[in-house]
Amino acid sequence: YRHGEAGEVVVSTPDGAVHFGEQHPVVLVAGPCSVENEEMIVETARRVKAAGAKFLRGGAYKPRTSPYSFQGHGESALGLLAAAREASGLGIITEVMDTADVDKISEVADVVQVGARNMQNFSLLKKVGAQDKPVLLKRGMSATIDEWLMAAEYVLAGGNPNVILCERGVRGFDRKYARNTLDLSVLPVLRSLTHLPIMIDPSHGTGWFEYVPSMAKAAIAAGADSLMIEVHPNPAKALSDGPQSLTPDRFDSLVQEMAVIGKAV
Ligand code: PEP
Ligand code: MN
Numbered sequence: 001y002r003h004g005e006a007g008e009v010v011v012s013t014p015d016g017a018v019h020f021g022e023q024h025p026v027v028l029v030a031g032p033c034s035v036e037n038e039e040m041i042v043e044t045a046r047r048v049k050a051a052g053a054k055f056l057r058g059g060a061y062k063p064r065t066s067p068y069s070f071q072g073h074g075e076s077a078l079g080l081l082a083a084a085r086e087a088s089g090l091g092i093i094t095e096v097m098d099t100a101d102v103d104k105i106s107e108v109a110d111v112v113q114v115g116a117r118n119m120q121n122f123s124l125l126k127k128v129g130a131q132d133k134p135v136l137l138k139r140g141m142s143a144t145i146d147e148w149l150m151a152a153e154y155v156l157a158g159g160n161p162n163v164i165l166c167e168r169g170v171r172g173f174d175r176k177y178a179r180n181t182l183d184l185s186v187l188p189v190l191r192s193l194t195h196l197p198i199m200i201d202p203s204h205g206t207g208w209f210e211y212v213p214s215m216a217k218a219a220i221a222a223g224a225d226s227l228m229i230e231v232h233p234n235p236a237k238a239l240s241d242g243p244q245s246l247t248p249d250r251f252d253s254l255v256q257e258m259a260v261i262g263k264a265v
Helices: 038-051 075-088 099-108 122-129 145-157 186-193 202-206 209-221 248-258
Strands: 008-013 016-021 027-031 055-057 091-095 111-114 135-138 163-167 198-200 226-230
Touching (some): 008 091, 016 027, 038 075, 038 248, 055 075, 099 111, 099 122, 111 122, 163 186, 198 209, 226 248
Parallel strands (some): 027 226
């Protein structure tokens, strides 16, 4: 990574090129934790697009703490993401957990996500570094900034220059009130260390939908280039991460509140 330079990552989507970086408007990424069925993913895509999102997020392969929790619909969910992409024009961001799945995921995804639990999965980093789609690299839940940047370096060294860093909260000591501790101080620190664009995920960063709007607005005030927000049409029925998901109506209101904070959204 390069010091002291403004960088950008340009991603092509069905609706055109989207620029992530300090010189550009905040890019909104929204959608459910998991892709559950066609109706919910297409409806969510339409709603978040109408609110101003440029990307739909949604997991096909889910890294769950318990093997008995919903693991994602896998390959069939990739097909649903492709349908939502077609229906909405949004770019798609979805997580890859296994080197064996990189090729089929990068056929559908406009940005390939490496999740917190795989931030230092070096064979996965090498594999996504050797393909063409931009990579969203989430911070490991106890990763230092140097470890995170070196993980990004694996992708860059593999020949893929398009990495977006995503802060999603680190493991804190008071998990009664916050699933993770969202470390917004990474914004000025990373800005001074790297040219790579910075996304903030206040959904995983707090764990509760009530706290997402405050932290989303704080992230914009502190200079985030992009936000990732979990949105579900019926959070009470979500198969994963319902408690931290906004409804489409709440997402709408948040986008309006965010527009007055900083860079145009
Ligand atoms: C997710 O984005 O749904 C996810 C699993 O995130 P993280 O890797 O940050 O826990
Ligand atoms: Mn989630």
